Amino acid sequence: MQRNIRIILVETSHSGNIGSAARAMKTMGLNQLYLVSPKQPIDDQALALAAGADDVLKNATIVDHFEQAIADCELVIGTSARLRHLQNTLIDARKCGEKTIQFCQTGKVALVFGRERVGLTNKELLKCHYHLNIPTNPDYSSLNLAMAVQLVCYEIRMAWLADKKNYFNKENANLPLSSIENPYPKSLELEHFFNHTEHLYKQLGFIKNQGVIQKLRRLYQRAKIEKTELNILQGMLTAVEKQLATEQKQKIVK
Amino acid sequence: MQRNIRIILVETSHSGNIGSAARAMKTMGLNQLYLVSPKQPIDDQALALAAGADDVLKNATIVDHFEQAIADCELVIGTSARLRHLQNTLIDARKCGEKTIQFCQTGKVALVFGRERVGLTNKELLKCHYHLNIPTNPDYSSLNLAMAVQLVCYEIRMAWLADKKNYFNKENANLPLSSIENPYPKSLELEHFFNHTEHLYKQLGFIKNQGVIQKLRRLYQRAKIEKTELNILQGMLTAVEKQLATEQKQKIVK
Numbered sequence: 001m002q003r004n005i006r007i008i009l010v011e012t013s014h015s016g017n018i019g020s021a022a023r024a025m026k027t028m029g030l031n032q033l034y035l036v037s038p039k040q041p042i043d044d045q046a047l048a049l050a051a052g053a054d055d056v057l058k059n060a061t062i063v064d065h066f067e068q069a070i071a072d073c074e075l076v077i078g079t080s081a082r083l084r085h086l087q088n089t090l091i092d093a094r095k096c097g098e099k100t101i102q103f104c105q106t107g108k109v110a111l112v113f114g115r116e117r118v119g120l121t122n123k124e125l126l127k128c129h130y131h132l133n134i135p136t137n138p139d140y141s142s143l144n145l146a147m148a149v150q151l152v153c154y155e156i157r158m159a160w161l162a163d164k165k166n167y168f169n170k171e172n173a174n175l176p177l178s179s180i181e182n183p184y185p186k187s188l189e190l191e192h193f194f195n196h197t198e199h200l201y202k203q204l205g206f207i208k209n210q211g212v213i214q215k216l217r218r219l220y221q222r223a224k225i226e227k228t229e230l231n232i233l234q235g236m237l238t239a240v241e242k243q244l245a246t247e248q249k250q251k252i253v254k
Numbered sequence: 255m256q257r258n259i260r261i262i263l264v265e266t267s268h269s270g271n272i273g274s275a276a277r278a279m280k281t282m283g284l285n286q287l288y289l290v291s292p293k294q295p296i297d298d299q300a301l302a303l304a305a306g307a308d309d310v311l312k313n314a315t316i317v318d319h320f321e322q323a324i325a326d327c328e329l330v331i332g333t334s335a336r337l338r339h340l341q342n343t344l345i346d347a348r349k350c351g352e353k354t355i356q357f358c359q360t361g362k363v364a365l366v367f368g369r370e371r372v373g374l375t376n377k378e379l380l381k382c383h384y385h386l387n388i389p390t391n392p393d394y395s396s397l398n399l400a401m402a403v404q405l406v407c408y409e410i411r412m413a414w415l416a417d418k419k420n421y422f423n424k425e426n427a428n429l430p431l432s433s434i435e436n437p438y439p440k441s442l443e444l445e446h447f448f449n450h451t452e453h454l455y456k457q458l459g460f461i462k463n464q465g466v467i468q469k470l471r472r473l474y475q476r477a478k479i480e481k482t483e484l485n486i487l488q489g490m491l492t493a494v495e496k497q498l499a500t501e502q503k504q505k506i507v508k
Contacts, residue, residue, distance in 0.1 A: 023398065024398075027390045051396055053396075088480075135411065136282065137280060143281045144274070144277065144278075147401065147404045150401045154388070154405050158389070204494065205493065206489055212486055216483075223476055226473075229470075236455060239455060239458040242458075243498065247498070247501035248501070251504060
């Protein structure tokens with residue numbers, strides 16, 4: 001399960017937080033760390049705070065863009081303090097742990113943690129299927145980044161232990177169908193679809209601003225669209241394009 | 255509930271850990287901190303790591319002996335990595351949260367965290383009613399003290415929220431949030447949309463049998479599509495139709 005669960009830290013300002021996050025991950029049995037354009041490198045401070053988890057740091061993958069970190073993931077869960085717009089996809093850390101364990105059997109799962117002060121951007125949040133909100137004290141919600149990583153990794157471990165022992169038998173009965181039967185597209189494939197949709201409907205004069213495409217993203221992320229469904233939607237785009245091309249050609253011929 | 259829940263740190267070596275623990279407590283709505291003979295005082299390092307939780311530090315009670323810290327408590331739960339001798343009183347962090355919330359209605363509860371390296375002594379452990387063990391990775395169980403405080407305080411908060419709102423009511427957990435902000439379309443409206451889609455894409459030669467429309471129905475039902483989203487999808491159908499009509503007209507004109 002370890003290999004399919006990835007912790008992604010986006011533009012982290014303090015290398016100490018990266019080290020503490022690595023330690024937090026390892027105590028809960030996780031080791032796949034991705035860093036998106038960290039503001040500080042993995043330095044002595046990071047290594048000191050990682051304690052015995054320096055292997056997690058040394059094997060960390062560093063990428064320039066968020067999209068690269070999630071490209072091959074089938075489930076992307078982003079942390080967010082913001083509740084607006086995200087109500088339907090909002091889950092707590094416990095649900096996050098359960099979903100992660102459920103999906104990681106067959107595909108890669110990304111848990112994304114944003115910048116210390118400002119979290120994830122709206123654009124990044126739109127690329128997440130679910131939005132994780134840890135129910136902190138409303139009067140003081142200043143949860144340290146590595147602490148948040150610790151809580152999420154803990155819930156993943158708890159869900160894994162429960163799964164292992166069939167602890168949550170009853171709840172599993174209500175879970176969605178096996179993802180083996182219904183494989184999910186990778187983030188990159190979804191991205192192609194959104195770009196394709198935007199391109200075509202801009203051409204048709206229907207899409208004039210970002211609002212529409214954002215709503216569509218939200219809809220399909222929430223639905224956790226399957227590969228066969230994406231193929232259909234893509235087929236529909238192509239069908240429209242073909243017809244338009246035919247009409248255009250006929251015009252030219254005439 | 256806050257007043258009856260006490261976090262006790264015994265002979266903590268690093269003041270930074272005291273500060274981080276205070277911050278961890280406050281994010282989860284707790285503020286009663288007891289320090290038993292700390293090795294370092296509450297210094298600048300502690301205050302820096304407490305961030306906005308310096309009030310918890312400033313109000314902390316410092317005592318010389320463990321017994322003083324637990325004297326007026328009715329339930330004492332001590333953290334322990336050691337499993338021997340303690341099997342019958344061993345609980346995990348989740349159970350600890352539940353027990354704490356259950357007992358704090360009527361009496362004081364102490365959650366006791368031992369020294370960074372060696373934890374609690376056997377004598378101290380014997381004074382605890384329950385022994386808390388966080389199920390860490392057996393190959394690397396080096397959970398930082400403040401991280402352990404964070405996890406325990408988180409489970410207390412989760413249990414409190416569950417108690418308060420029946421948060422974990424299985425039925426509620428899976429229900430979508432308020433449908434007032436995001437109204438759903440009526441069945442009939444959805445039906446119009448599916449018929450419209452089928453009509454157009456049959457015309458375009460893409461839909462040739464019932465399979466495709468069934469898959470689309472399944473997708474949008476699962477997503478629990480909202481009214482504004484349905485409006486967009488319908489707008490997309492109309493945009494395609496309009497364009498096709500324009501092309502047709504141009505052909506006829508020519």
